[in-house]
Amino acid sequence: xxxxxxxxxxEGVMVVEDxxxxxxxxxxxxxxxxxxxxxxxxxxxLTELCRALDIHYSNMMKEILRFxxxxxxxxxRLPADPAELGLLPxxxxxxxxxxxxxxxxxxxxxxxxxxxTGTKAFRHGGSxxxxxxxxxxxxxxxxxxxxxxxxxxxAPFKISxxxxxxxxxxxxxSVRILYLIKSGTFHIxxxxxxxxxxxxxxxxxIVSIGAVIGQAQVIPTSEQEWIVxxxxxxxxxxxxx
Amino acid sequence: xxxxxxxxxxxxxxxxxxxxxxxYQDFKSALKCIxxxxxxxxxxPYRSHTPDTLSYMESYLQTFHWTKVIFLExxxxxxxxxxxxxxxxxxxxxxxxQRAMEVRHRTVAHRRRLADQDRVERxxxxxxxxxxxxxxxxxxxxxxxxxxxxxxxxxxxxxxxxEIGELAHKDQIKDGYRRSNKNEASR
Numbered sequence: 001x002x003x004x005x006x007x008x009x010x011e012g013v014m015v016v017e018d019x020x021x022x023x024x025x026x027x028x029x030x031x032x033x034x035x036x037x038x039x040x041x042x043x044x045x046l047t048e049l050c051r052a053l054d055i056h057y058s059n060m061m062k063e064i065l066r067f068x069x070x071x072x073x074x075x076x077r078l079p080a081d082p083a084e085l086g087l088l089p090x091x092x093x094x095x096x097x098x099x100x101x102x103x104x105x106x107x108x109x110x111x112x113x114x115x116x117t118g119t120k121a122f123r124h125g126g127s128x129x130x131x132x133x134x135x136x137x138x139x140x141x142x143x144x145x146x147x148x149x150x151x152x153x154x155a156p157f158k159i160s161x162x163x164x165x166x167x168x169x170x171x172x173x174s175v176r177i178l179y180l181i182k183s184g185t186f187h188i189x190x191x192x193x194x195x196x197x198x199x200x201x202x203x204x205x206i207v208s209i210g211a212v213i214g215q216a217q218v219i220p221t222s223e224q225e226w227i228v229x230x231x232x233x234x235x236x237x238x239x240x241x
Numbered sequence: 242x243x244x245x246x247x248x249x250x251x252x253x254x255x256x257x258x259x260x261x262x263x264x265y266q267d268f269k270s271a272l273k274c275i276x277x278x279x280x281x282x283x284x285x286p287y288r289s290h291t292p293d294t295l296s297y298m299e300s301y302l303q304t305f306h307w308t309k310v311i312f313l314e315x316x317x318x319x320x321x322x323x324x325x326x327x328x329x330x331x332x333x334x335x336x337x338x339q340r341a342m343e344v345r346h347r348t349v350a351h352r353r354r355l356a357d358q359d360r361v362e363r364x365x366x367x368x369x370x371x372x373x374x375x376x377x378x379x380x381x382x383x384x385x386x387x388x389x390x391x392x393x394x395x396x397x398x399x400x401x402x403x404e405i406g407e408l409a410h411k412d413q414i415k416d417g418y419r420r421s422n423k424n425e426a427s428r
Contacts, residue, residue: 104288189272190254191280217248219255229251237283 032101032109034209036156036171038094040118043157046085049092053118053155053174059204060174061085067172067206076168078161089160092118096156096173098132100214103234112215116153129153131216131226133236134175134207145184146240150195150216150228151175156209171209178218179203181225196225246283250276270311277304285388286399295389302385313375314368321374325367 043049046064050057061082068078079085094117099109114130115122122128129152137147154174161168178195186193195218197203214236218226230236253275257268281301284294317325347355391398418426 187254189269189276190250191276192251192254217251219248219251221255227251227255229248231250231279231283232247234283234286 032099034099034156034171034212035097035111036093036095036158036209037097038115040092040094040155043092044089046088046090046159049090049155049157052092055154055174055204060206063174063204063206064172067208071208076161076164076166076170078159078170079163084163088162091158093156093158094118096132096153096209096212098212098214100233100235103238114153114212114215116155118155129176131178131218132175132212133214133216134177134205135211135213136177136205136207144186144240145180145193148213148236148240149177149180150218150226151177151205153212154204156212172206173209173212175205175207175212177203177205178226187227190227193228193230194221194225195228243282246279250279267311270308274305274308274311277301277308281305281385288397288399290392290397295392299389302388309377313377314371316375316377317371318374321371324374325370328366328370 040049040052043052046060047057050060064078064085065080065082068080071077078088094115096114096116098112098114100112102108102110114132116129117127118129119127132151132153134149134151135147136149139146141147152175154176156171156173159170159172161170177198179198181194181196184193214233216236217229217232219229220226230240250272253272257272278301281298284298284301287294388398395401
């Protein structure tokens with residue numbers, strides 16, 4: 001547990017010390033700061049990050065461009081030119097610490113540590129990409145999940161827009177969205193939602209790490225299907241029920 | 242227990258994904274029963290309740306009471322089990338004697354059929370007895386029915402939790418004792 005005051009910092013754009021520029025930081029009580037840990041080696045550009053994650057570069061570029069189009073146009077927005085994007089410095093990470101406020105508490109948070117190793121083995125086993133909740137829409141979206149989606153965290157990464165005036169750093173995450181079985185409606189008897197892997201490769205998304213709202217628990221029912229246990233967390237139980 | 246309750250319904254749902262037709266109703270009832278009880282226990286420690294949350298809890302409890310029959314056969318008390326075993330033993334003895342008398346006049350297939358019939362009768366009798374004697378009438382079950390009315394009268398029950406007092410015995414009280422001169426510590 002940590003006090004929430006220690007974590008109240010602005011999400012997304014931050015000051016880069018090396019640039020010598022200072023951007024005003026806005027205090028926000030709705031978005032405690034997420035923590036990135038475990039820097040991946042040899043991920044200094046998007047090409048290298050794609051190689052480390054075994055993702056096709058064009059897919060990655062397409063998703064980043066889609067993300068840029070969805071974000072508001074301002075001075076710190078990433079360039080929409082793929083050639084310029086490819087030159088920007090990138091840092092990949094293996095762990096994302098997500099502070100999740102306790103249910104009905106105002107001053108306590110729990111840190112969910114979502115790990116992702118890309119294609120590398122985790123402790124001499126298979127690769128590890130934890131499941132996370134991603135907020136991608138309003139309450140009317142995705143059936144009973146109310147705008148939440150379950151995804152596999154592929155890699156959180158920082159990308160510095162050195163072409164902008166303030167050399168803003170964007171903290172993004174590459175996630176693999178899981179397919180909602182029966183349009184995300186609750187199973188009639190057990191009251192659970194089931195998810196599965198997409199058959200095609202159109203499931204990779206780039207989101208701001210602010211959209212990753214916590215770790216999800218999924219229990220396998222078969223090789224490609226999982227049950228989402230929303231009862232593991234009182235907050236999620238209350239939100240999506 | 243709390244951690245178990247948070248994952249048990251999902252684990253059950255994953256272990257009983259697509260049952261065959263015969264145990265389908267039983268699995269359905271078991272899942273419904275467990276999920277209802279888990280939902281009730283998850284909502285119970287809310288720090289504030291609204292009429293909506295209380296009505297949800299009442300509906301969960303109702304579902305639990307409707308479907309709990311599926312677990313009744315596992316609620317057998319020792320006394321009931323002993324009674325069922327005793328009931329079994331006497332007819333079995335009688336039947337064995339009777340069979341010994343008739344054994345010369347029957348074929349092997351006939352004898353086997355009779356034995357099967359006996360077994361089915363005995364298990365039916367045992368199931369009847371267990372169903373008659375088993376129940377969920379315990380204090381813990383009864384308290385659940387008062388939850389909503391108590392919240393309406395006294396507010397959220399989490400403030401009456403005894404966990405904090407129990408937790409004090411783990412460190413707080415022991416720390417004090419360790420720092421004392423250990424003479425007449427109970428005074």
